[in-house]
Each structure stands twice: as C-alpha cells, then as structure tokens.
Amino acid sequence: MIRLSILYTECMHDYLAIEYYPEKKLKGFNRALIALSSHLKGECDAALFANAYRCILMQEQAKKARPYEYVPEALKKLKL
Numbered sequence: 286m287i288r289l290s291i292l293y294t295e296c297m298h299d300y301l302a303i304e305y306y307p308e309k310k311l312k313g314f315n316r317a318l319i320a321l322s323s324h325l326k327g328e329c330d331a332a333l334f335a336n337a338y339r340c341i342l343m344q345e346q347a348k349k350a351r352p353y354e355y356v357p358e359a360l361k362k363l364k365l
Contacts, residue, residue, distance in 0.1 A: 317341045 308319050317338050324334035 314341065314345050 306315075311318060320329070320334050320337040320341070323329045324331065329337075
C-alpha cells in the first residue's frame, strides 16, 4: 500500500525555482522538452510529438548501451 503523503510530496514543485533553458542548451533526454514545447504551442500534432519523443528516447538509450571503448573515431574507421 502506498501512502498518500509519499505521492503528494513527489508531485510537489517549487515553481519559483524554475529556470529557463534555451533549446540549444538542452541535451540528452531533456531534448524531449523541445518536442513537448512545440506540441503545447500547437506547432505539431500529438502523433509527431509522440514519434519525436520515442526517437529521442531511443537515441539516448543507444548512446548508453554503446561500450565506452567504441568512440566515434573508431566507429568512423570501421565505417559504422
């Protein structure tokens, strides 16, 4: 059984501490926020947002799954 107070405190945010980050500074999984912003502004539909979100998640998971010894230079040398 989950206590209500735990759920409630997890959903609390300090809105005064929110900072603005230009899109160019968002990296990794946070790039999904760019797609979300576009969707909320009405610049893209829900399907495009969902596809972009999924693509970003897959790209970032692929980066984490790659062993550290596979640096970009080595992959270029192997033509991968």
